[in-house]
Amino acid sequence: MNSKEKFQQQIVDGYATKKDFIVLGTGILEKEPIKGASIKVPLKTLNRHGLIAGATGTGKTKTLQVIAEQLSLKDIPSVLMDLKGDLSGLAQAGSINDHITWRSDMIGVEYTPLGLPVELLTLSQEKGARLKATVTEFGPILMSQILELNNTQRGIMAMVFCYCDVKKLPLLDLKDLKKVLQYIINEGKEEIKEEYGTVSSASVNTIMRKIIELEQQGAEQFFGEVSFDVDDLVKVQDGKGVISIIRLTDIQSRPKLFSTFMLSLLTEIYETFPELGDQDKPKLCLFIDEAHLVFDNASDELVEKIEAIVKLIRSKGVGVYFCTQSPTDIPESVLGQLGLKVQHSLRAFTAKDRKGIQKAAQNYPISEFYDTEEVLTAMGIGEALVTALSEKGMPTPLSHTLMRAPVSRMDILTESEIKDLVDRSQLVLKYNQNIDRESAYEILGRKISHSEEKAKEVGETAQQASRKSNLKKEEESFFEEISKNTMVRQIGRTIFRELTRSIMGTLSGKKR
Incomplete structure (x- = not known):
C-alpha cells in the first residue's frame, strides 16, 4: 500500500460515520486532492463546538458559509454574527464555473446553486429585525460582569434590582438604571x-x-423593548433551517457592545432552551465572526462565564463556532472545548508571526503525513487543515483539505435585494416597534418632582413665616426705638426745665 492509499484509508476509517453528516471537502496529499478521501462531520457531534481560523483572504468566511449552508439543508437553523457584511449572499443562489465544477468533482459532491432562507437581524439602525433585551432580563449578575464591577459595586447592583422588584419599578433600558442609581x-x-x-x-x-462608557458604544440601542425571543432563532422554512444573519458592520469599533450582546444571547439561550441530552443533530449552531473582539478586552471573570456557558450549552443542543485569525486569539480554557477545527493558512512575515504559527500548530493532532507548521503557511485559498470528532467522540486524523464551494452567492446582496428580504420578514413586523412604556425613569421622575414641589411649598411657607416674623420684629424694634427716643426726649426736656427753673429761680432771687 503506497502513501496515497494509506492516507486515503486513514481518512475513510477516521471520518467513517453511520449516521447523517455534512461533507466539508476531500483530503489533499503531496499537493494533490485524493478522491474518495471525503471529510465527513457527523451531525451528532456538531453541538461540540468548533473553530474556523486563518489569515485574511484565505477563505475562512467561505468555510463559515459552507457549514451554514449544509446545516440549513439538514434543517438545522444557525445564527451568524456578520461583522464584515459579506454573508448576506446566503439568501441568493450562487453561480457555477469550471473551477467550481472541477472542485465539486474532486470532492465527490454535486454542485447545485441554491439560495437559502435568511433572516436579517440588527443591533443598530441597519436594515433588519432589531435585537433588544431589557435590563431586568440581564439581571444583576450579568450586568455586573459586563460593567466589570467589584464586590462592593456588585452588592449595590443587586440591591438596585431587589429594590426595583419590591417597588415594582420596571428596569427596561439604561436610563431607568441610571435614574434608580441617582x-x-x-x-x-x-x-x-x-x-x-x-x-x-x-x-x-x-x-x-x-x-x-457602555452607552458611548451604542448600548442604549440594545437595551429596551420589544425583547427578542430566542425561539425565533430556531425556525425551519420549506424543510430548510433558517439562517439568521446578525448585521454588525457598524459595531466593529465597539467591542464592549459586541461582547455584551454575545454573552447575553448565549445566556438567554442557555436559560431558555430545555435540556436535550445526546441528539442525532444539534438544535441550533451559532457562528461568532471576529471572535477576538469578544476576548481582547474581556476580564478574567467574563472569560470564565463564557467558558462555563460553552461547556454547558451543548446539552441544550447548541453548537458554538468561533471564527478568528489564529487559535491563539481564543483562551485555552475555551479552545479546549472546541471539537471541530478548520484551520486555513497563516502568514509568517515577522519573528512574532513564526512563533504564533508554532504555537498554533500545537493545537492540532500530530500527523504522519504532514509537517503541520509547514502546511500552515503553504496552503492556498480554499484549503484548510481539518480535524473533527468522530461519532464516538474521538478526534479524527488531521487532514489537509480541499474545501467545497458554497452553493449560495459568494458576494453580498444588493440594496434592493436587502430591502425585499426585510419587507417580507415577519420578525421585522414583530420587533421593529418603538415602545417606551412607563418604567423606573418615569415613576421615579414623578416621585422626585412631587418631592421637589413639596419641598418648594414647605420652603415657601417657611419663607413666608420668616418674613412675618422679621416684619413683626422690625415693627417691635421701630416702636421700641420710638419709645426709647420719646423717653430720651422727655427726660431731656424735664432736665432742661428743671435746670432752667433753677437758674431762673436763682436769678429772680438776686433781682429781689
Whole structure:
C-alpha cells in the first residue's frame, strides 16, 4: 500500500460515520486532492463546538458559509454574527464555473446553486429585525460582569434590582438604571438607608461612569423593548433551517457592545432552551465572526462565564463556532472545548508571526503525513487543515483539505435585494416597534418632582413665616426705638426745665 492509499484509508476509517453528516471537502496529499478521501462531520457531534481560523483572504468566511449552508439543508437553523457584511449572499443562489465544477468533482459532491432562507437581524439602525433585551432580563449578575464591577459595586447592583422588584419599578433600558442609581443617593437616601443600609455615593458614581462608557458604544440601542425571543432563532422554512444573519458592520469599533450582546444571547439561550441530552443533530449552531473582539478586552471573570456557558450549552443542543485569525486569539480554557477545527493558512512575515504559527500548530493532532507548521503557511485559498470528532467522540486524523464551494452567492446582496428580504420578514413586523412604556425613569421622575414641589411649598411657607416674623420684629424694634427716643426726649426736656427753673429761680432771687 503506497502513501496515497494509506492516507486515503486513514481518512475513510477516521471520518467513517453511520449516521447523517455534512461533507466539508476531500483530503489533499503531496499537493494533490485524493478522491474518495471525503471529510465527513457527523451531525451528532456538531453541538461540540468548533473553530474556523486563518489569515485574511484565505477563505475562512467561505468555510463559515459552507457549514451554514449544509446545516440549513439538514434543517438545522444557525445564527451568524456578520461583522464584515459579506454573508448576506446566503439568501441568493450562487453561480457555477469550471473551477467550481472541477472542485465539486474532486470532492465527490454535486454542485447545485441554491439560495437559502435568511433572516436579517440588527443591533443598530441597519436594515433588519432589531435585537433588544431589557435590563431586568440581564439581571444583576450579568450586568455586573459586563460593567466589570467589584464586590462592593456588585452588592449595590443587586440591591438596585431587589429594590426595583419590591417597588415594582420596571428596569427596561439604561436610563431607568441610571435614574434608580441617582435616586438612591439623593432623594431616596434615607429610605434606602432604612431598608438596606448606607450606600456609598462614590461607588454609585463609579457604576454610573461605567454605564456611560457602555452607552458611548451604542448600548442604549440594545437595551429596551420589544425583547427578542430566542425561539425565533430556531425556525425551519420549506424543510430548510433558517439562517439568521446578525448585521454588525457598524459595531466593529465597539467591542464592549459586541461582547455584551454575545454573552447575553448565549445566556438567554442557555436559560431558555430545555435540556436535550445526546441528539442525532444539534438544535441550533451559532457562528461568532471576529471572535477576538469578544476576548481582547474581556476580564478574567467574563472569560470564565463564557467558558462555563460553552461547556454547558451543548446539552441544550447548541453548537458554538468561533471564527478568528489564529487559535491563539481564543483562551485555552475555551479552545479546549472546541471539537471541530478548520484551520486555513497563516502568514509568517515577522519573528512574532513564526512563533504564533508554532504555537498554533500545537493545537492540532500530530500527523504522519504532514509537517503541520509547514502546511500552515503553504496552503492556498480554499484549503484548510481539518480535524473533527468522530461519532464516538474521538478526534479524527488531521487532514489537509480541499474545501467545497458554497452553493449560495459568494458576494453580498444588493440594496434592493436587502430591502425585499426585510419587507417580507415577519420578525421585522414583530420587533421593529418603538415602545417606551412607563418604567423606573418615569415613576421615579414623578416621585422626585412631587418631592421637589413639596419641598418648594414647605420652603415657601417657611419663607413666608420668616418674613412675618422679621416684619413683626422690625415693627417691635421701630416702636421700641420710638419709645426709647420719646423717653430720651422727655427726660431731656424735664432736665432742661428743671435746670432752667433753677437758674431762673436763682436769678429772680438776686433781682429781689
